[in-house]
Amino acid sequence: MAALDIEQVRKEFGRERVLKDVSLSIESGQFLILVGPSGCGKSTLMNAIAGLEPVTSGRILIDGEDVTHRTPAERDIAMVFQSYALYPSMTVRQNISFGLEMRKVPKAEREQAVERVADLLQISHLLKRKPAQLSGGQRQRVAMGRALAREPKVYLFDEPLSNLDAKLRVDMRTEIKKLHQRLGTTIVYVTHDQVEAMTLADKIAVMRDGHILQLGSPDEVYNNPVDMFVAGFMGSPSMNFIKATLEGGKGACQLRIATPEEADLVLPWPSARGADELAERAGQTVILGLRPEHFSEEDERLTSQAEGTLLTACVSVVEPTGADILLRLPLGQGEVTARVGPKCAITAGERLALRVDMDRAVLFDADSEHRIA
Structure with missing residues (x-):
């Protein structure tokens, strides 16, 4: 050695x-x-x-x-x-x-x-x-x-x-x-x-x-x-990249994602993850990175839900892999891949509620593509 x-x-x-x-x-x-x-x-x-x-x-x-x-x-x-x-x-x-x-x-x-x-x-x-x-x-x-x-x-x-x-x-x-x-x-x-x-x-x-x-x-x-x-x-399927606009001031940042629908999607950025530093970039376009496992299925039968921000979307493609299910659904101006459990009963064309774990999300500069948070 x-x-x-x-x-x-x-x-x-x-x-x-x-x-x-x-x-x-x-x-x-x-x-x-x-x-x-x-x-x-x-x-x-x-x-x-x-x-x-x-x-x-x-x-x-x-x-x-x-x-x-x-x-x-x-x-x-x-x-x-x-x-x-x-x-x-x-x-x-x-x-x-x-x-x-x-x-x-x-x-x-x-x-x-x-x-x-x-x-x-x-x-x-x-x-x-x-x-x-x-x-x-x-x-x-x-x-x-x-x-x-x-x-x-x-x-x-x-x-x-x-x-x-x-x-x-x-x-x-x-x-x-x-x-x-x-x-x-x-x-x-x-x-x-x-x-x-x-x-x-x-x-x-x-x-x-x-x-x-x-x-x-x-x-x-x-x-x-x-x-x-x-x-x-690194990662299979690879990380999802979503264009967003950074908004807010010190201690309270959020990401606004333009959608083809009437209302934009707004995702709050965790205050413990450098929100003060990000406030200096308010108004800038950034790239939000979410891995497929950063999404989780919302289960209405549970009295307490997993932490995260809720979004709903119409599923375009369902890909069962045995151990889990990969879903393709629109988010922002494109589509993202979400990984959910094998018991998720969903078919293409149906709407599904998902939680987004923003504590594990990452942000990149839209121009340099380097990570900023």
Whole structure:
């Protein structure tokens, strides 16, 4: 295990700057996930950490040692690729032990390492098979086993589950989580799947256009996004964004949302959440961010209702998912997604009363898209 520090790393391909002064640090034993849309630079950053791509400027330190100009073999890292990268002519046992053999590890130690990781990954019964005889999930376990046999300072995973079907991807995600909990290894993991990021990571780095927009725990990134891009990228379904006008004075702010109907919708902003500071923006257009779970169904049978502001709207689309129901309904000049319980008896075209939990809402500047509350 080792701490990883990336200091002002820049990577240029000709005139194109792919990484733009990226800096981040993770402690020994932490699980860091790099997420972002295609082309944001996350795989390039991973390759730079591995030594597969030389950086234009900046430093990479593993366990306090500057490895910026060292070869991949000198960095003491192990990498699991999206394509598995197994040798088709070798058995599972040979694939796992090959790296150790190249490092001239004694045969007895190699055999011991193979048995250890095979038992850990539950592939002992596959050791005599070749990759062509394995399923996608089994191949991925072998690729992981080859990395684990090395016991390096840092493990790098480059979208290792993207070639698997949905159910197997969930199963393998659980196995990777268990593996990290057992071994306490330092892991850097690249994915475009924000569900993987939320379930696996100790820290998430959200990237866009070669920059790290936010680095924090899954809870911080999800509940306290720094801007609209992070808020919209993390979460499924993504956060709803509603244009509103900020009104009021100190201690009593509200958001006025223009609607196609006669009366505007007015949502009070909680006084405990910086209402005094927001008063300086009175009259400005802002963007209200509400996640689907910030809506809850109003139940007239209950004597005491959940806290929040009540709104009613005509439901346009009902999407049952089993565990819950997603509703599409108009709010402001567009539509929003609300997540309600599976017992909500509603059909498209009916009106529904919902509570809005403004204590969990967030506000963004309409021009810069940065969070303001």
